[in-house]
Amino acid sequence: MGVLTELLKGLRATGSVLIETVTGKEMLTTRYPKEMREKPQRFHGRHVLNRYPDGMEKCIGCELCAGACPARCIYVRGKDNDPENPNSPGERFGFVYEINMLRCIFCGLCVEACPTEAITMTQLFEFSTTNRGDAIYTREELLMDTDGNVPHMFPDDPLADMKELLTADGWLKATAPAGNASYEGVQTWQGTPGPASWDPEPDQETRDS
Ligand code: SF4
Ligand code: SF4
Structure with a gap:
């Protein structure tokens, strides 16, 4: 049951991104690596x-x-x-x-x-x-x-x-x-x-x- 719930959650997230893409509304995800989210100022990279x-x-x-x-x-x-x-x-x-x-x-x-x-x-x-x-x-x-x-x-x-x-x-x-x-x-x-x-x-x- 837990697995099915998680699967449905994932499908819902995918579906909402598809709808946002088609309708042009704000998206929750970015098209990495072409687009990158702004990282916190104190992000620890190289x-x-x-x-x-x-x-x-x-x-x-x-x-x-x-x-x-x-x-x-x-x-x-x-x-x-x-x-x-x-x-x-x-x-x-x-x-x-x-x-x-x-x-x-x-x-x-x-x-x-x-x-x-x-x-x-x-x-x-x-x-x-x-x-x-x-x-x-x-x-x-x-x-x-x-x-x-x-x-x-x-x-x-x-x-x-x-x-x-x-x-x-x-x-x-x-x-x-x-x-x-x-x-x-x-x-x-x-x-x-x-x-x-x-x-x-x-x-x-x-x-x-
Ligand atoms: S080089 Fe050593 S001290 Fe510096 S961030 Fe890496 S693990 Fe930490
Ligand atoms: S070796 Fe260079 S980088 Fe390392 S603590 Fe000393 S001055 Fe800083």
């Missing part, structure tokens, strides 16, 4: 390694994220910056950075642990791959582009340029103590990387010093 507005990398290779990760799926190796051509404002930068997405539980503890807000999470959630090695995201895939966009792990994917897949969560504190001199001493909150446009939260007003 990670991104952020840059300061002047292009410097935020990661200082401290390995705190790796220490905090309960799934032990982050591998970081720091390296001293070249003083003439530094990657980050710190003494060191994340020379090697890998996340094994097969082990990640998307808890966000790495984000919490990071002292420079270098690592945050995006809205990207499509991880299917036919190769186990592709599930190990390297620095190349994780580090955001200098234009602020998040690199897609499968650039040939026809959906790779969808707005929903290019936004990172939250607001990022942007301080740029080195690099482009025009950013010297400026402290502000920058929006999410990519084309997202969320408003700041109450304690995250834009401020300059």
Whole structure:
């Protein structure tokens, strides 16, 4: 009886979608993957390694994220910056950075642990791959582009340029103590990387010093 009830429920849902399609009324479902529902701002998708507005990398290779990760799926190796051509404002930068997405539980503890807000999470959630090695995201895939966009792990994917897949969560504190001199001493909150446009939260007003 229970199975029959569930079956009837399913048929009713299908029928109502068919009617909505024919009549043009609002639909409860979306035509994924051509259409995607807006995800919550704090959705935990794949990670991104952020840059300061002047292009410097935020990661200082401290390995705190790796220490905090309960799934032990982050591998970081720091390296001293070249003083003439530094990657980050710190003494060191994340020379090697890998996340094994097969082990990640998307808890966000790495984000919490990071002292420079270098690592945050995006809205990207499509991880299917036919190769186990592709599930190990390297620095190349994780580090955001200098234009602020998040690199897609499968650039040939026809959906790779969808707005929903290019936004990172939250607001990022942007301080740029080195690099482009025009950013010297400026402290502000920058929006999410990519084309997202969320408003700041109450304690995250834009401020300059
Ligand atoms: S989200 Fe959690 S499990 Fe995934 S890499 Fe970060 S700390 Fe590890
Ligand atoms: S992402 Fe953050 S916590 Fe991890 S190594 Fe880089 S600076 Fe340290």
